[in-house]
Amino acid sequence: MDFEGLTLASNPVTGYRLINSRFPPIRLFDDVASPEEFEALYALQARTNPRILGELGRLELIPRSEIPFGIPGCSYATAPFNHINPDGSRFSSGEYGVLYIADEIKTALAEVAYHQQRYWKGVHGRKFDRVMLRGLNCRFDEGQMLDATGLAESDPVRDPSDYTAARQLAREVRKAGRAGIRYKSARRHGSTCWALFTPRPVTSIKQTAHYEMVWDGSEIVAINQLKALQT
Numbered sequence: 001m002d003f004e005g006l007t008l009a010s011n012p013v014t015g016y017r018l019i020n021s022r023f024p025p026i027r028l029f030d031d032v033a034s035p036e037e038f039e040a041l042y043a044l045q046a047r048t049n050p051r052i053l054g055e056l057g058r059l060e061l062i063p064r065s066e067i068p069f070g071i072p073g074c075s076y077a078t079a080p081f082n083h084i085n086p087d088g089s090r091f092s093s094g095e096y097g098v099l100y101i102a103d104e105i106k107t108a109l110a111e112v113a114y115h116q117q118r119y120w121k122g123v124h125g126r127k128f129d130r131v132m133l134r135g136l137n138c139r140f141d142e143g144q145m146l147d148a149t150g151l152a153e154s155d156p157v158r159d160p161s162d163y164t165a166a167r168q169l170a171r172e173v174r175k176a177g178r179a180g181i182r183y184k185s186a187r188r189h190g191s192t193c194w195a196l197f198t199p200r201p202v203t204s205i206k207q208t209a210h211y212e213m214v215w216d217g218s219e220i221v222a223i224n225q226l227k228a229l230q231t
Contacts, residue, residue, distance in 0.1 A: 003146060003176045010143035012203070015101035015194060016108045019076070021132035021210060028056060029074040035064035057082030061097065066198045073205030076136055081199060090163050091170035091181060091195045098170075099196040101138045102185065105208070108135070110187040113213060113220050120215045127217040132226075135211060139204040142194065145180040146173050149192060160186040170195070 032038045042056075062081040068074055081097035088094035102108040116131055148169070151157055156165035173181055174197050185191040196202070214222040 003173070003178060006147045006150075007178065008142050008145045008147050008182060010141055013140055013142050013194070015103055015138045015140070016105040016208075017076075017099075017101050017136040017138050017205075018105075018108045018112045018133045018211065019079075019136065021134045027075060029067065029069070029078055030072075033070040035067070035069065038064065038067070038069060058084070062199075066200050068199055068202050071202060071204055073136070073202075073207075074199075076138075076205040077199035077202040088163070088167070090166050090186075091197075093167050096174075096197070099180075099199060099202070101140065101194045101196065103192040105135055107185050107188045107191040107193065109211065109223055110191075111185065111193065113223060114187045116213055117215070117220050120220075126215070129215045131213050131215075133211045133213065135208040137204075137206045137208045138202065140194075140196065140201045141203065142180075142182060142201070144178055144201075145182055145194065145196075146178050148181050148183040151184075158184060158186065170197070173197070 028041060029038070032041055042059075057079070059082060061084065062078060066081075067078055071077065077099065080099045084092075084094060084097045086094045089098055089100070092098045100111070102111060112133065120126055120129060146169075148157060156162070157169050159165065170181065179198055179201050180194055180196040182192060182194050185193045210226040212222075212224050212226055213220050214224070
């Protein structure tokens with residue numbers, strides 16, 4: 001693929017993301033403005049609060065130069081890269097983290113609902129459940145990302161359930177030094193998503209509202225907004 005011809009120019013974008021509310025934000029990243037300050041505060045916290053080691057995740061997976069210290073919500077931006085899903089995702093086999101962002105909160109809800117329902121269907125005997133989600137407003141620059149929105153619907157990269165081709169593309173994009181991929185949502189027609197391979201382009205992430213998804217034993221029957229917050 002011609003990465004140069006499909007590389008996006010610098011462009012500030014606002015998108016949306018959802019995370020499970022049972023995972024509280026880790027504020028240590030938000031308390032400092034430079035890698036040097038972080039190292040000093042981290043060393044102090046590690047001595048006085050051993051739990052911080054587990055909360056911050058695997059810090060060796062992300063270079064300090066990639067962390068956007070000083071931005072609002074820095075902890076939200078770095079979390080996917082320190083706490084990696086071993087089962088993988090569309091653009092990762094589980095060996096590295098990806099920050100997924102959608103163009104609208106409805107798109108983010110559709111994406112999360114698909115994966116959450118798929119998970120619940122795999123749990124034998126579960127007749128009812130619900131998950132609480134925290135909505136995030138994400139501001140970032142899509143410069144140096146690959147624009148994959150022009151791929152044909154039949155292209156294997158856009159397959160809604162088989163991620164083999166998408167993961168291969170991601171490996172090539174990361175090797176080429178691109179910051180991420182812009183692509184069409186597989187869960188909401190006409191919508192756009194981004195997969196960031198580094199938190200570096202992020203300029204702000206702020207909490208917006210809480211949502212819940214309700215499972216009745218066979219499908220998600222309700223998605224409710226619980227609380228709106230000023231952003």
